[in-house]
Structure formats: structure tokens, C-alpha cells
Amino acid sequence: xxxxxxxxxxxxxxxxxxxxxxxxxxxxxxxxNTPFYRAKMQEMGITPDDIASIDDxxxxxxxxxxxxxxxxxxxxxxxxxxxxxxxxxxxxTTGKPIVVGYTRKDLSIWSEVVARCLAACGVTRNxxxxxxxxxxxxxxxxxxxxxxxxxxxxxxxxxxGNTQKQIQIMHDFGAKVLACTPxxxxxxxxxxxxxxxxxxxxxLKTGVFGAEPWTENMRKDIExxxxxxxxDIYGLTEIIGPGVGSECEHQDGTHLWEDHFFPELxxxxxxxxxxxxxPGELVFTTITKEGMPMIRYRTRDLTTLNYEPCACGRTAVxxxxxxxxxxxxxxIRGVNVFPSQxxxxxxxxxxxxxxxxxVVDRVNNTDTLEVQVELRAEFYTDEMSKMIALKKKIAHNxxxxxxxxxxxxxxxxxSIERSQGKAKRVxxxxxxx
Amino acid sequence: MLIKxxxxxxxxxxxxxxxxxxxxGKAGVNMSAFTVSENSDFGILRLIVSDxxxxxxxxxxxxxxxxxxxxxxxHCPNQPGSLARAMQIITDAGVxxxxxxxxxxxxxxxxxxxxxxxxxxxxxxxxNKLQLLAASDLYKL
Numbered sequence: 092x093x094x095x096x097x098x099x100x101x102x103x104x105x106x107x108x109x110x111x112x113x114x115x116x117x118x119x120x121x122x123x124n125t126p127f128y129r130a131k132m133q134e135m136g137i138t139p140d141d142i143a144s145i146d147d148x149x150x151x152x153x154x155x156x157x158x159x160x161x162x163x164x165x166x167x168x169x170x171x172x173x174x175x176x177x178x179x180x181x182x183x184t185t186g187k188p189i190v191v192g193y194t195r196k197d198l199s200i201w202s203e204v205v206a207r208c209l210a211a212c213g214v215t216r217n218x219x220x221x222x223x224x225x226x227x228x229x230x231x232x233x234x235x236x237x238x239x240x241x242x243x244x245x246x247x248x249x250x251x252g253n254t255q256k257q258i259q260i261m262h263d264f265g266a267k268v269l270a271c272t273p274x275x276x277x278x279x280x281x282x283x284x285x286x287x288x289x290x291x292x293x294x295l296k297t298g299v300f301g302a303e304p305w306t307e308n309m310r311k312d313i314e315x316x317x318x319x320x321x322x323d324i325y326g327l328t329e330i331i332g333p334g335v336g337s338e339c340e341h342q343d344g345t346h347l348w349e350d351h352f353f354p355e356l357x358x359x360x361x362x363x364x365x366x367x368x369x370p371g372e373l374v375f376t377t378i379t380k381e382g383m384p385m386i387r388y389r390t391r392d393l394t395t396l397n398y399e400p401c402a403c404g405r406t407a408v409x410x411x412x413x414x415x416x417x418x419x420x421x422x423i424r425g426v427n428v429f430p431s432q433x434x435x436x437x438x439x440x441x442x443x444x445x446x447x448x449x450v451v452d453r454v455n456n457t458d459t460l461e462v463q464v465e466l467r468a469e470f471y472t473d474e475m476s477k478m479i480a481l482k483k484k485i486a487h488n489x490x491x492x493x494x495x496x497x498x499x500x501x502x503x504x505x506s507i508e509r510s511q512g513k514a515k516r517v518x519x520x521x522x523x524x
Numbered sequence: 525m526l527i528k529x530x531x532x533x534x535x536x537x538x539x540x541x542x543x544x545x546x547x548x549g550k551a552g553v554n555m556s557a558f559t560v561s562e563n564s565d566f567g568i569l570r571l572i573v574s575d576x577x578x579x580x581x582x583x584x585x586x587x588x589x590x591x592x593x594x595x596x597x598x599h600c601p602n603q604p605g606s607l608a609r610a611m612q613i614i615t616d617a618g619v620x621x622x623x624x625x626x627x628x629x630x631x632x633x634x635x636x637x638x639x640x641x642x643x644x645x646x647x648x649x650x651x652n653k654l655q656l657l658a659a660s661d662l663y664k665l
Contacts, residue, residue: 466533468589471589471591472591473531473568473591473593475561475563475568478533478568500565501533502535502566503535504587504588504589506535
């Protein structure tokens with residue numbers, strides 16, 4: 092189902108007109124109400140009058156995560172705090188968290204875009220949706236929550252953790268849809284298997300998973316283990332939270348709701364727009380947000396954009412799976428390594444479980460990479476030679492994808508931590524000073 | 525005359541064997557023979573126990589990766605040349621030995637053999653009047 096056909100299926104020309112009007116509007120507000128944006132624009136010698144259409148967006152300065160930290164907590168608000176009705180913050184594992192504020196209108200836009208996502212994933216008002224994203228400062232739980240209510244579905248507000256309770260409620264309440272991180276979905280799938288409750292007793296049919304990158308193979312694994320169809324929902328706290336875009340039933344890219352979040356792709360080094368069809372770093376401008384507008388916010392997510400209309404009828408631009416993150420990127424012996432590359436290799440090999448840990452260290456001034464993996468139960472054999480052959484096989488496959496050869500460590504079953512939120516997949520022990 | 529042997533995957537970490545021994549001990553399972561084969565980061569602990577099913581159950585409950593393999597136990601005189609004779613018979617039958625471990629007690633020696641064709645191995649040894657121990661004999665030693 093298409094939730095808002097008028098905008099989701101709008102012609103490109105009409106969309107550009109709408110985006111142009113909204114961009115001018117948001118630049119005006121940011122310039123006059125947020126000293127940070129005004130100072131940056133003045134530095135570049137531009138004023139809101141220089142923005143006549145969406146094409147002029149390239150004249151505007153970029154915003155990066157550090158700008159949000161530097162203006163902690165409320166420095167980037169474009170409205171008085173009396174207009175702010177909700178605050179959220181990122182988990183802030185490094186340094187200060189980043190804080191975002193929503194006006195009443197921002198919340199209504201948020202629940203609108205999440206409803207679009209859910210409808211695109213086939214969720215209807217007849218479905219009970221178990222929200223196993225964390226509730227709280229994290230945008231995941233409450234973001235999905237309001238979207239489901241707007242759609243008319245039934246919210247089961249579980250939040251994250253307490254896996255046994257999750258399984259019981261999912262079973263007893265007949266949840267049709269599960270919304271959580273893909274790694275927690277896998278964790279739940281294993282816990283359901285361990286619980287001994289037959290899968291047929293669950294009514295689950297759809298998964299709406301996001302908040303961390305995952306691959307096509309991980310999707311297959313989740314779909315097989317839970318017996319559901321799994322969709323990718325995309326979002327980030329700085330832009331609105333979950334609901335910036337999602338897949339539709341054709342699963343050929345993630346539709347971005349570009350009437351609210353205008354996407355660009357840039358070369359992360361030259362900061363110039365990339366050629367059409369080429370991969371680049373995704374940059375968003377929130378062209379309708381009131382509380383805390385983001386002007387050309389660099390997401391660090393690397394992807395491609397496809398402007399062809401989709402078989403589902405939507406014209407909304409589609410982005411490919413996230414190819415990596417420019418700040419997750421590890422530089423090992425001068426080579427760029429993305430955890431997603433390692434994941435794709437592991438998921439292609441039936442002998443291994445879809446969990447891994449990368450341990451980076453520096454020994455005698457040389458970087459080392461160790462990849463820890465678990466075998467699937469039936470592949471732990473009595474024969475040392477077969478186990479060593481498996482190690483060599485995965486080492487070879489990783490080497491051909493990464494361009495460097497990692498050390499492989501096969502670990503005991505279930506010894507790699509199954510994360511209940513964002514999976515921790517990298518430990519970098521290098522002391523660079 | 526085939527004996528069930530358990531093989532447990534263990535990371536090379538302090539206390540792993542201790543834990544296995546404790547789990548089996550608590551379950552009342554006795555070990556008759558064992559050997560460890562290891563490389564730099566993991567080992568395979570192979571053992572023959574008094575109650576294979578019970579051991580499998582408690583080890584899997586504790587999330588160990590355990591597999592079961594058939595082996596034979598050759599019982600031969602503890603004197604020069606007696607092992608050589610048995611080896612010759614196995615080799616002549618075209619059977620390949622994957623690994624073996626042994627212990628001697630006084631006049632006799634016991635050799636546990638894992639081969640690529642365990643049934644054929646047992647057959648040729650018996651044809652040549654060599655003595656094989658059953659699992660129950662082994663537990664009594």
C-alpha cells in the first residue's frame with residue numbers, strides 16, 4: 092500500500108518545485124534563527140537570497156557530527172525551547188551525545204514518514220507490531236511507536252532486552268510485525284529456537300529492521316530463521332530518526348522521502364557532487380524540519396542513488412544498501428577496510444555463523460587484523476585437517492575481498508557476543524601515540 | 525567392536541579443560557582415555573567416556589561443540605614388534621590412519637585408532653587374530 096500517493100508518486104519536476112520552495116524556506120529560518128548557520132553562511136559570503144532553487148543547494152556549507160557536539164546541547168535549535176516538545180539523543184559512545192529537538196510539527200512529519208515506511212513494508216492497520224527498539228533517548232523505539240499509531244496498527248511497546256519476555260509476548264499477543272535491529276532479530280531467532288516453542292505458533296510475517304548496516308545475506312538468514320519477510324528501514328537521529336526511507340515490496344533499494352529530506356551524494360574527499368549513478372557519501376538537508384534543521388548534513392554513509400521510477404509506482408528516489416561508513420572505515424596497513432566487506436564474505440560461507448569480531452592491533456609497528464568467527468554446529472569436526480582447511484578457505488576469501496590477509500581465529504560456539512542493540516564488531520587496540 | 529569417541533572443540537584458553545572435566549565429573553561420567561590435538565589457537569579434545577550419551581547431553585547443554593566418531597581399541601602384548609605387526613596389517617588392507625593414541629599397562633598395551641575406514645580396520649585386525657577391546661572392556665581397565 093502507498094500511504095501518501097500524492098508525494099510518493101509525484102513527478103520529478105513537481106518534486107523539484109516542492110523541494111525548491113521548501114529549501115528556500117528552511118535556509119531562511121536557519122539563517123535568521125541559528126547563529127551557527129548564519130556565521131557559516133556569512134563566512135562563505137552567501138545569504139538566503141542566493142537560494143532560488145534546489146540546484147543552489149551546492150552553495151551551502153556542510154554540517155558534520157562535530158558541529159552538533161560543539162553546540163551541545165541546544166545550540167543548533169532554530170526555534171525557542173518553548174516550541175520544542177521532545178528531545179532525543181544519540182548513544183554517544185565517543186564523547187558527548189548529540190541532541191535533537193522536535194516541534195509539534197516535526198513529530199507529525201516523523202509519524203507521517205514512518206507510516207509511509209511501514210505501509211511500504213506491507214504493514215497494515217490490522218497488524219500488531221512489536222517494537223523491540225530501545226525506548227528512551229534513542230529515536231528507534233518512540234519513532235516507530237508514533238508511526239505505527241499514525242498508520243493505525245497496534246503497538247506492542249516492548250523496548251529492547253528481556254529476551255524471554257519478548258518471545259512470550261510475541262507468541263501470546265500474536266505479533267505480526269517485529270521492529271528492531273537486524274542483529275537483535277538474529278539473536279531473537281536463536282532464542283526462539285532454544286525456547287522449544289514451534290515456529291508455527293508465532294504469527295510473525297514481517298520484519299522492519301534498521302539502525303545498523305546489514306547485508307543481503309544477513310537478510311536471507313533472518314528470513315529463513317524467523318520465517319518472515321525482512322525489510323530495511325533507514326534513518327538517523329540527526330535527520331529525524333528512523334523513517335528517512337525504507338524498502339517497498341520490490342526490495343530494489345530504499346525509497347527516501349525526499350519531500351522532507353533532500354539527498355545528495357558527494358565525494359568525501361573533494362566534497363563535490365559525484366557523477367549520476369556513482370557511489371558517494373550521502374548528504375541530507377531537512378527541508379521541512381523546524382526544531383533543529385540540518386543543512387547539508389554529512390551522514391558518512393556511502394551509497395548510490397537511483398532516480399528511475401520503481402515497479403511499485405513510487406517515484407521517490409531509491410538508495411542502494413549502505414556500502415560502508417566513511418568513519419567506520421578501518422585503515423589497516425594503508426588499506427581501507429569496511430566491516431561490511433568482512434560480513435559479506437562470512438555470510439556467503441555456509442560453514443560460518445553470521446557473527447564476527449574484528450580485532451585490530453599494532454605489533455612491531457605493523458597493523459594486524461584478526462577475524463574471529465564461529466562455525467555452525469555441524470562444521471566443528473573431529474579432524475584437525477578439515478578445521479585448518481576451513482581457516483585457510485575463509486582467509487583466502489577475505490584476502491581476495493579486502494586486499495590484505497587477516498589472521499583467522501575460530502572460536503567456540505556462542506562465544507561472540509550477540510548484541511541487543513547495535514552490534515559491536517570491531518575492537519581497535521592500536522595505540523597510535 | 526567399534527567404540528564411540530567424543531571430540532570437543534576447545535579454544536586455547538586457560539581453564540577450558542578444567543571446565544570440561546568438571547562438567548563430566550558433576551554428571552557422573554568417567555573418562556577412560558583421552559588425548560588433545562592442538563594448533564596455535566584451538567585444540568580438539570578426544571575422549572572415551574563411560575556414558576557417551578550423557579556426556580554429549582551435558583556438554584551440548586553447556587554450548588560445547590561436540591562430535592562423535594567411531595574408533596577401535598587394539599589390545600596387544602607390550603613387547604617389541606607387536607605394534608609394528610598390527611600397523612603392517614592395517615597398511616596392507618589399504619586403510620589410512622588419521623590419528624592414534626595409546627597407553628600401556630604391565631604386559632599389555634592399548635592403542636586407540638581412528639582410520640578412514642573404521643569397519644574395515646576392525647575386520648582385518650580380527651581376521652589376523654589380534655584382540656580388540658569393546659567399550660565395556662575399556663571402562664574396566
